[in-house]
Amino acid sequence: MASKPAPDATRRSEKSRRAIYAAALSLVAEAGYPKTTVEGIAARAGVGKQTIYRWWSSKADVLLEAFLDLAEQTARPAGHDGDGHETAGIPDTGDLAADLKAVLRATVDELLDPRFDAPARALAAEGVVDERLGRVFVARLLEPQLQLYVARLRSARDAGQIRRDVDPRIALELFVSPLAQRWLQHTGPITYDYTDTLVDYALYGLAPR
């Protein structure tokens, strides 16, 4: 047994880490962000408070990493390599509309996944009223995803499929933001047909060609 201390410790740590992520996500989903505490997360995870503070500096930190981990566990956006590593980007098959539709369909799956829905809503709601926290979570969780669209749109622009004067960071909002608003504000159903339509409208415009 003395020959394997490191793997055992790693397994124990990994188990604690998973328990802490699960506790943080379920607590924030049930109680909301303001009432979630490091003490509460520790109690639910069955670990000491100090175990959490050894790895993270605040509840915001724990939740941030719990969400990054959850995003790897739930619906993987197209482009993930399938074993949990960071995605290399949105696929580039040369067919921009098809590539965007595939990624948005994966996002639909994620938004409709109950493991994601309640904790993500609790965090998003807090970000609406707490600008500082909102900006941290957007910078760490949302903006890296949006930058994948920026890269894909730039490549399409280089290929002549997007007008040269289009700003990719604004352009992506034409299909990403409607989906986000429907999810955040319950303003309409979320389906593949809907996101496919958004891509077609955004690429080819509402005015006749």
Added chain:
Amino acid sequence: MASKPAPDATRRSEKSRRAIYAAALSLVAEAGYPKTTVEGIAARAGVGKQTIYRWWSSKADVLLEAFLDLAEQTARPAGHDGDGHETAGIPDTGDLAADLKAVLRATVDELLDPRFDAPARALAAEGVVDERLGRVFVARLLEPQLQLYVARLRSARDAGQIRRDVDPRIALELFVSPLAQRWLQHTGPITYDYTDTLVDYALYGLAPR
């Protein structure tokens, strides 16, 4: 004095009503929706709880009407008739892009108005986690505004300025939702340039013509 009881009573009622709206909006902005109570609104407005229950059935009801009133007080969307009555719709000058840009610029003004910002955020945040409440507020406050865009896009479709196969209720989301997401999630600056760009992208598409 006995000859004017009704006007006096009306003035008193109107004064109480304004005080109650102001109290409800300031309380929800400071304390958030869950901690706002009819008792707290009554205390801040300097009226009895029964005065509120005579006119409204719940805090959600009071807030709903306070927001409808606020929308009339703050930046009026183009199309308002200027003396507080319901708007007749988005102007139709024949230039769809110009009309949409004008209305979105008015929305930018409203979103950046501090009287609107804090209470609207408190309500929007609650709607993210409380689907029932969110749907009520969307149905009463947001969807009637969106239907003005539907009407304007239908008229543009009839004039041949929008493709016949475009669904106006989805199409409006290409320029309305990006602005909403930037406001809700602090994902980017809110300016006239930005909303003008959204309209151009949405109407003429990202792909070369």
